Amino acid sequence: MQDRNSTPVSVLERIHRQARDLGLRYPYLGNVYPHPLESTYCPRCGALCIERRGFSAVFRNLEGNMCTRCGERIEFVGNPG
Numbered sequence: 111m112q113d114r115n116s117t118p119v120s121v122l123e124r125i126h127r128q129a130r131d132l133g134l135r136y137p138y139l140g141n142v143y144p145h146p147l148e149s150t151y152c153p154r155c156g157a158l159c160i161e162r163r164g165f166s167a168v169f170r171n172l173e174g175n176m177c178t179r180c181g182e183r184i185e186f187v188g189n190p191g
């Protein structure tokens with residue numbers, strides 16, 4: 111696939127928006143570092159919940175599976191520590 115150009119980030123951003131509009135709760139982009147849409151946000155209040163930078167993921171604003179800002183249950187696999 112070296113003969114193909116990368117998908118423009120603007121297209122990925124549009125698809126992310128459409129995924130949210132269709133009801134997906136946790137869409138995020140990959141391989142576009144650095145970009146804020148690589149992270150996961152609370153679907154209710156928009157708080158940053160899983161901050162991704164390249165291959166690392168850091169849990170933010172979570173207490174167990176709950177958003178600390180609004181109390182929304184956030185579905186994920188992992189241990190926020």
Ligand SMILES: [Zn+2]
Pocket residue numbers: 152153154155156157177178179180181182
């Ligand atoms: Zn929230």
